[in-house]
Amino acid sequence: NAGVTQTPKFRVLKTGQSMTLLCAQDMNHEYMYWYRQDPGMGLRLIHYSVGEGTTAKGEVPDGYNVSRLKKQNFLLGLESAAPSQTSVYFCASSSFSRQPLYEQYFGPGTRLTVT
């Protein structure tokens, strides 16, 4: 199992450009998440999905869109990048279960710089 993978690992954008970050998981998890990590602020939830075809806003959704067309993939889009979106982006997934044993599995991250 590859677990959670993210593409690309690094990217530099100019202000106003668009891009899509891809997250893929091979664990058949129902839930998927996108976070951003900024110094001194921990991880903040951007958007999440509880299943194929469904998405929901997290704590900091502005400027981002997401899609979950397939259960194993979760895409994060930036339509018009801004310097404030310079960050490290992490994708995570977890399994839906009544047992209180779930945990989130994280990808290696994408480092995005917007100039």
Added chain:
Amino acid sequence: AQSVTQLGSHVSVSEGALVLLRCNYSSSVPPYLFWYVQYPNQGLQLLLKYTTGATLVKGINGFEAEFKKSETSFHLTKPSAHMSDAAEYFCAVSDSNFGNEKLTFGTGTRLTITP
């Protein structure tokens, strides 16, 4: 709403000394509590978790944490620090209500180990 406070953004200990990383939470319902570790340029990985049952939880790499409801705390400890413990540590809380699997992270504590 849930929240997590990690006291001390940077902690430095000598190799072989006790490691103590502090985490206090706020939750209106019984919480699930987690500690994640992030090594440089990597994603987060689960160190340990508390859901129900025994309040002293043991994790990987010799770490443990104790859930103290009266103090709303979940501090992370390790009796003897090793150089390989140098990393950033995140405390996180989740609502134990069924179906709510969003995590709220603290701002992180960077642990430095000195020889």
